Amino acid sequence: MKNNVSVFLFLLGMCFHHLTYAQTVESKFQQPLKEVLDEIEERFQVTIKYNDNQVEGKVVTYAFWRFRPDVDLTLQQVLAPLDMKVNKEGPGRYKLKEFEYHRWKEEDGWAFLQHLSSQYNDRSSWELRRDSLIPALRKALKLDPLPAIGNTKPILSKKRQFNGYSVENFALELLPGVYVNGSIYRPLKYNGKVPVVLSPDGHWGGHRFRKDAQIRFGMLAKMGMVAVSYDLFAWGESLLQFKSEDHQRSLALTYQILSGIRILDFMLSDPSIDRHRVGICGGSGGGNQAGLLTAIEPRITLSIPVVSLSSYHFGGCPCESGLPIHAVGKGTNNVEIAAMAAPRPMLVVSDGKDWTAHAQEHDFPYLKRVYGFYNAADQVANVHLTAEGHDFGYNKRKAVYDFLIQHFNLEAKGIKQKSGEYDESSIVVEEKEALYSFGANGELLPKNAIKGYDKLEILLP
Structure with missing residues (x-):
């Protein structure tokens, strides 16, 4: 009898345990996110801005166990498991956002940059690190080995001549049936070989067709350089082959870096181009392209990333x-990748209103240190425009002009005034259709051109 009672009590205890456990698993002190945010606002007397679709259907487990005396820590505890965060917009004011994988806390980015810097103390140890990263980056980019090239010759439009320069559109076959389109700005007069500057761009409206971009390309040509602008993936004429939403897919990055490599091949096959003066200059996402392409391409001799370089921002687009x-080399960031340009000349242009706002405090000193391994600290420069924001405005262009004139030994007569300012008024801003290679409606798209991201995946498995 005693044994039976013991068994009964054991089984009863087990049932109670499982029932309690099931109830805990089922509820886990769950509360709708909206209710939790309401409680945070009331308890800490703050305001949290959000849209209904941001919180709809979202539930916080162990909700009120996540509260702490500090509002910022409470928000972190509540939102992190949901891959969400807040941006602080002022005293007591927050805005709810999805988790931004590409944007770290500033202090986290600086600490990681210091960690990277601690791995090398001289040229030899730095080059061991650099040389290990280059093949790893190529592999991560799906460019090791380089994929098969298309067989068609470059497609060139008729040249248009303006005051001191010409413009010619081009299309290159990157892969069988996959094209990149752009425009080549050339000086009408030059002596000897001429330098070339690749000009990838960022995500500004109008892309390479916008006014400030065309002004920059035309000015570079008038100074005696060849400037090559080209489309982002699934932007511009690339939309004849891919959908705009394809730009948010991973192979956009491969396409864009491969575009730079193929364009380099094309331009350096021209005997008039000076192989010792090969630059790349891009803004925003184009600045990240400039840093990455320079890191893996020894043919590039000068790099200018504009409003892009940051130790706590990794680029918020799959491209x-x-x-x-x-993730290569047990982790890297865009500043270390950019440093792989050393000792080649590099200008970093930063501003006070985006993720480059603190470039002078940590990122630029890091770059000077790496360049110092080559006794070339004077080859890296920073122009920081504290009062400006995320654009490619005149002062950014002026910094680019000055740096290229200095390092490519160009003549600015007739373009640069005695005051030091540049006269950009002679540059013609064309309608975007004039810069197309395949016609205003894509009627000249080659017959072998593929259409669809799924076909690109076959070429770049």
Whole structure:
């Protein structure tokens, strides 16, 4: 009898345990996110802005166990498991956002940059690190080995001549049936071989067709350089082959870096181009392209990333960070990748209103240190425009002009005034259709052109 009672009590205890456990698993002190945010606002007397679709259907487990005396820590505890965060917009004011994988806390980015810097103390140890990263980056980019090239010759439009320069559109076959389109700005007069500057761009409206971009390309040509602008993946004429939403897919990064490599091949096959003066200059996402392409391409002799370089921002688009380039070498970031340009000249242009706002505090000193391993600290420069924001405005262009004139030994007569300012008024801003290679409606798209991201995946498995 005693044994039976013991068994009964044991079984009863087990049932109670499982019932309690099931109830805990089922509820886990769950509360709808909206209710939790309401409680945070009331308890800490703050305001949290959000849209209904941001919180709809979202539930916080162990909700009120996540509260702490500090509002910022409470928000972190509540939102992190949901892959969400807040941006602080002022005293007591927050805005709810999805988790931004590409944007770290500033202090976390600086600490990681210091960790990277601690791995090398001289040229030899730095080059061991650099040389290990280059093949790893190529592999991460799906460019090791380089994929098969298309067989068609470059497609060139009729040249248009303006005051001191010409413009000619081009299309190159990157892969069988996959094209990149752009425009080549050339000086009408030059002596000897001429330098070339690749000009990838960022995500500004109008892309390479916008006014400030055309002004920059035309000015570079008038100074005696060849400037090559070209489309982002699934932007511009690339939309004849791919959908705009394809730009948010990982192979956008491969396409864009491969575009730079193929364009380099094309331009350096021209005997008039000076192989010792090969630059790349891009803004925003184009600046990240400039840093990455320079890191893996020894043919580039000068790099200018504009409003892009940051130790706590990794590029918020798959065309910048959609492949595991930042995971190579047990982790890297865009500043270390940019440093791989050393000792080649590099200008970093930063501003006070985006993720480059603190470039002078940590990122630029790091770059000076790496360049110092080559006794070339004077070859890296920073122009920081504290009062300006995320654009490619005149002061950014002026910094680019000055740096290229200095390092490519160009003549600015007739373009640069005695005051030091540049006269950009002679540059013609064309309608975007004039810069198309395949016609205003795509009627000249080659017959072998593929259409669809799924076909690109076959070429770049």
